[in-house]
Structure formats: structure tokens, C-alpha cells
Amino acid sequence: MDKKFYITTPIYYVNDKPHAGHAYTTLVADVLARYHRQNGEDTFFLTGTDEHGSKIAEAAAKHNQTPQEFCDQVSGVFKTAWDKDHLGIAYDYFIRTTDPNHEQAVRDIFQKLLEAKTPANNPVLYEGEYAGLYCTGCEKFLTEKELVNGLCPDHKRAPEVLKEKNYFFRLADYLPAIEQKIVSGELQILPEHKKNEALGFIKQNVPDFSVSRSSVKWGVDLPFAPGQVAYVWIDALSNYITALGYPKNLELMAKYWPADVQLMAQDISKFHTIYWPALLMALNLPLPKTMFIHGFFTIDGQKMSKSIGNVIDPNDLVAQFGQDGTRYLLLSQFPLGQEADLQASLFKERYNNDLANGLGNLVARTANMIETYLAGKNPITKKNSLNLNNDLPDLNKFFIYEYLVAIRSLIDQANRLIDEKKPWQLVKTDLASTQEVLGQVGELIILVAEKLAPIMPAISAKITKQFTSDIIKKEEALFPRLN
RNA sequence: CGCGGGGUAGAGCAGUUGGCAGCUCGCCAGGCCCAUAACCUGGAGGUCGUCGGUUCAAGUCCGACCCCCGCAACCA
Numbered sequence: 001m002d003k004k005f006y007i008t009t010p011i012y013y014v015n016d017k018p019h020a021g022h023a024y025t026t027l028v029a030d031v032l033a034r035y036h037r038q039n040g041e042d043t044f045f046l047t048g049t050d051e052h053g054s055k056i057a058e059a060a061a062k063h064n065q066t067p068q069e070f071c072d073q074v075s076g077v078f079k080t081a082w083d084k085d086h087l088g089i090a091y092d093y094f095i096r097t098t099d100p101n102h103e104q105a106v107r108d109i110f111q112k113l114l115e116a117k118t119p120a121n122n123p124v125l126y127e128g129e130y131a132g133l134y135c136t137g138c139e140k141f142l143t144e145k146e147l148v149n150g151l152c153p154d155h156k157r158a159p160e161v162l163k164e165k166n167y168f169f170r171l172a173d174y175l176p177a178i179e180q181k182i183v184s185g186e187l188q189i190l191p192e193h194k195k196n197e198a199l200g201f202i203k204q205n206v207p208d209f210s211v212s213r214s215s216v217k218w219g220v221d222l223p224f225a226p227g228q229v230a231y232v233w234i235d236a237l238s239n240y241i242t243a244l245g246y247p248k249n250l251e252l253m254a255k256y257w258p259a260d261v262q263l264m265a266q267d268i269s270k271f272h273t274i275y276w277p278a279l280l281m282a283l284n285l286p287l288p289k290t291m292f293i294h295g296f297f298t299i300d301g302q303k304m305s306k307s308i309g310n311v312i313d314p315n316d317l318v319a320q321f322g323q324d325g326t327r328y329l330l331l332s333q334f335p336l337g338q339e340a341d342l343q344a345s346l347f348k349e350r351y352n353n354d355l356a357n358g359l360g361n362l363v364a365r366t367a368n369m370i371e372t373y374l375a376g377k378n379p380i381t382k383k384n385s386l387n388l389n390n391d392l393p394d395l396n397k398f399f400i401y402e403y404l405v406a407i408r409s410l411i412d413q414a415n416r417l418i419d420e421k422k423p424w425q426l427v428k429t430d431l432a433s434t435q436e437v438l439g440q441v442g443e444l445i446i447l448v449a450e451k452l453a454p455i456m457p458a459i460s461a462k463i464t465k466q467f468t469s470d471i472i473k474k475e476e477a478l479f480p481r482l483n
Numbered sequence: 484c485g486c487g488g489g490g491u492a493g494a495g496c497a498g499u500u501g502g503c504a505g506c507u508c509g510c511c512a513g514g515c516c517c518a519u520a521a522c523c524u525g526g527a528g529g530u531c532g533u534c535g536g537u538u539c540a541a542g543u544c545c546g547a548c549c550c551c552c553g554c555a556a557c558c559a
Contacts, residue, residue: 010559028494197487253495257499265559266487298552325532333497339488339553343495349508357521365518372517397499405497405506412523417509419515427517474518481519 005036006041006256008112010264011095011239014074018081020342021296021304023263023314026082026328028294028400029263030089031331034454042257046243047082048095049075053232056220067218077360081314088323088457091093094121095243096392105242106235109283113211114224114249116282124282125167125211125399166212166228175202175277181277187284187287189273190398191337194266194293198273200209206274224412237276241285259288269293294396295339312344321351324456325479327402328355331455335401348482358411359448360479362460363463365418366441367474373427376471380446381440407451414444442467 002450009029012022026047033045051071060070075096082089116124147194176263181187181204182195189195212228213219219229240259245253262352268289277287296303299310317326332354334340370376392406393399449463459478466475 012559016557019558023559025559064538193487215553263559267558294559296553301552304558311557341495346495346508352519355508356519361519361521363518365522367518369517393499399499401497402499408506415522416524418517420519422515424515466557477519479519481521 003041004256004260005033005041006129006259007033007036007043007045008240008259008263009047011048012237013050013053013056013099014071014078014079015055017074017077018314019304019447020299020312020314020317020330023081023087023317023326024297025263025265026089027087027327027330029261030087030091031327031454032261032263032395032398033092033313034090034387034457038453040264042255044093044244044252046093046095046240047089047091048093048239048243048368049078049097050232050236050239051075051096051098052132052216052219054216054218057216066481068098069219071096086318086323087314087326093243094261095239095474097239100360102239102242105231105246105248105383106230106238107223108247109221109238109242110211110230111224113169113282114167115278116284117205118170118282119177120173122170122173126170127165128210129163129165154165164214166183166210166214167225168208169211169234169275169278170277171208171275174281175274177281178202178274178277181287182273187273187277188290189294190290190378192271194291197269197420201270201274206270209275224305233271233275234279237271237279237284240276240288241283246285247283255365258286260290262288262291262295264291266293266295285328292337294337297334297340297342299342300345301341310344312342317347320482321347322336323422324459325351325355327456331400332404333401336398351479352481354408355479356477356481358408360477361460362411362414363466363478364474366414366438366445367466367472368439369423370442370472373423373431373434374438376473377435378442378467378470378472380442380467381439403451407448410444410451411446414441414448417441417444474482 008025010016029045033043033057037043049071049118051067056071057067059069063070065073073456079094081087082091097103097106108466110125113124113146118124119172132143137270178187179199182189182198182202189198209231211231211234212222212225214228215230216229216232219232220235222228222230238246240262241253241257244256246253246257262272272291280287298304299312302308302310303312314326319327321329329350330342332350333342370379393402395403417437418441421433426434426437445463446467449460449467453460453464462475462478466472
């Protein structure tokens, strides 16, 4: 039986176009997905857009569009940014929470929740009257304790006093089990400090939360609760299973669920580490195996911000550095998971150094020598004449940054080999040795290309094709130097 | 007693389980001339924030302290 690998990104909120942060998360998922596909695993990679909520309705109104028109448009912008002419994200399915299938699935999920019992044999959902302070920015009720000077600390606006009868999720009955699963590693949360954070949430005792809203119009309406729509987070989190057909069509569910890796940034960790497992348990579904929560990065030392004007549009990067160049630049700057700085001011320098002077130049000089010294005859023998160490840092352990460092050293190794053996001198006296050396360099190049496939798929394929042909010719620069 | 991140060469950063302190850029000197003014070698430059502890051995573990940054909006 084939091994399977199911990886998800969060679905992105469509109140604005994608930026470097969305691109980063999505890219990481893409790299892991490609890596697992390369290893022959049956891989399913899910991403998409989150389209409900009052903020979307507001944004749509501002643009004189219906919410649906607005969502269609922005969701399309995301798809474009990921497509093969841009970042090259090879997702298997792109879900939208306004998909009729998803909406119906959410209704079905609510129906199931309505009928479900907690481990303590209480109904999972119960009706309650909630009178609370609701912040439309957060899409949630705030406690008085959370307010700062009467304002939402996150949005600096006064919450509205809202009284509504809605359904609550009996989270309390699930917290002990969630804690146990996190502690035991049955639900692995990475990096470690994020795991501690999740356990911290539980220690602080997360209250039951309401799962329906009467104050919101743009959402999945709930037949059993006229006038109410699904709380956006229930709607959003469900995407990871509705995308697989849950609950109507269980074929893909059986194949792929539980998710192997769920990636996200830290802002939504609480929803994923607490609410999401609770929801799954209430539905009697297994929990995802691993959640990887990465930090936010600053850009040149400053918080990414519209008002500062340093928000990076991934499409602009692709236009300047190409698809693979952009992918490399975003992934090579800091280890995955950390809060770190993305040095946009160094993009060009790194591009020139690592890609143009490094990989690109190596490929060019090697191909050129093979073409001129060996009449292009491919000198690569299959044997591992260099005793190459194939062990790179494990992408499965999220060592993407470290992996790239190792690849750079392979490139250095190839350059050093050329300089040591000086094929341009060798060729005058010893054609056989020249052929051997260039064959070894070629081996290294092919190895680099193979290892690079998940990260720079297009370039990797180009190099592989060039160096597995019978006749190797010098081709146009892979990464033209930028000035 | 809020939460979190960080302080390692001039700059920007690595350093998985403690075992000779690394990478990129920049700088200096040399080499090479196949290549995208690229490539290679050598060098200068660090008391790894401070103090104390554990250890044969600590950037890496423990304790205390100092300093910087994020925790409005947009938002991975």
C-alpha cells in the first residue's frame, strides 16, 4: 500500500490580495508536497480561500460589489499568484468557503454536531444566550478583561454590546483530551515552543465558544437556526475535511485523513491547536498528525505594514527574480519556523551570488567545457565516482533552510573540483581524464538538480534535461545576473 | 508578576542531541582564465549581551541580571 501525505495551508482571508507572508506559507507547503511526491508518496496538497464574515461583506460594499463578486475576484487573484506562471504552487485542490459543496458540508457538520455527545455524555452544542462585547474586527466576543480602555486591544475600537441567542460548543469537555494528545505527541505541534504555547492556552482554560452568529449576514446559513450563520472559524477550519468530500463522500477522506502536516502562521495557532481538535473529536475523526506553526517575519527590520509601505507582492518578486529565484529567496533567508527578518534589500545580492554566480555559472561553465572539449558528448557515468554524500538535512523535519545550505556546499564542491583539475589544461594532454572530471562535475550538478526539485522545480527540470541528454550544449543563462 | 522573539567577526545571519566557532556580503593578498566581470586559495576580523553554576568539555544545559524588538490597523 502506498504511503500517503496530506498537507494543508490555511485558507487565506480574501479581504486583500496576497503578500509575501501568504506566499511564504504556501511555498513551504508546496516544497513539502513536492518532496513527498518525489518520494513516490500519494500526496494531496490543499490550499484555498476563506471568504465569509462581516469584514468581507464590508470590503465588498466598499468596492460596490456583492460579497460573492468580491470573493470571486480576490480568490482569483490568489489563484493567479500561485499559478505556474507565477510562484508555481502545485496544489491538488483549491477550496473556497463559498463553494456550494463546502457550504452544504458545513451545514451537515453542524447537523452532526447537533446530534453528537461529548465524552462526558453532554450534547456538544447547546443553546445559550450570549450578551457580550463583540468586536467586528476580531469576529468574536471579547471579555471585559481583554479590553484596554474599553477598546479592543487588537483593533482599537469599541466593541458593540451584543445580545444574541446562539449555539455554543462545549469545549470544556474536550480540553483534557486535547491536552493529553498534545503532551503525548499524538498531536505533534512544532516548533516546540509553539507546543508549550498551546498547552498554555489550555491551562488558562479556554471558555466554550459560540459557533453561530445572528449578527453576521455573509456566511453559511444554518437551517436549524433560522437567521443564524456559522461562526467563520467553524466554517473555515472545516475546509480541511470538506475539501476531501466530508461528510457526504468519504472516499478521499478514507485515503488522506488525518492530515500529515498542517502549516500555518502563529496568528491562528489557537484556533488550530484547540478549537480544531475539539471539532474533530466531536465529529469522531482522528486528529492531524503534525501542526507546524511558523513565526511572522519582518521586512528589513520592520513589521510588514501597509502604512509603512513595505508589503511585498509576490508577483513583483516573480517578475524580478523569476519563479524559482523567488522561491529560493523566500526560503533561503532564515530557518523555517522562526520569527525572523526577510531582507528584501539583499534579494538582489543573494540572487546574484547564490543563483547567478553559484548554480547558474556552474552549469554554464560545465556545459561549455563539455561542449567545447568533448564535442558535447555526455561524460556522466552512472557510478558514484565521487563517493557523494547524499544525506541532506531532512525536509521532513522542516529543515528547508539547512537543506539549501547543504546544496550550496555541493555547488561549491563542484566549483572546487573544476579548479583543482583544470579541465582546460587537462584537455591538451589527457582527454580521458578530462572526460572523467567533467563527468564527475556533471554528476554533482545532476545531484543538485535532483535535490533542488522540490524547491526550484522549473530550473531543476531544465538542468536535469540538459545534463541527461546525449549531447550537452551550453544553453542560455539560468539566472541572468541582475545589475 | 501579561505573551512571545532576539542579543555570535564591519553588516546580515547559521550553529539539530554540549565536543577544535561557521555562512553570505564587505575588506586585504594571491591564483586561474573554462564560465553569467564569474570561479579557486590564503589572510585580517569574534573574551558567542553580563555575572555565576553544572561538566573532562557550554554559543549550546541551569540560575540571576542588562539591553533590543513584536503583540493598533493591513496580516502568513
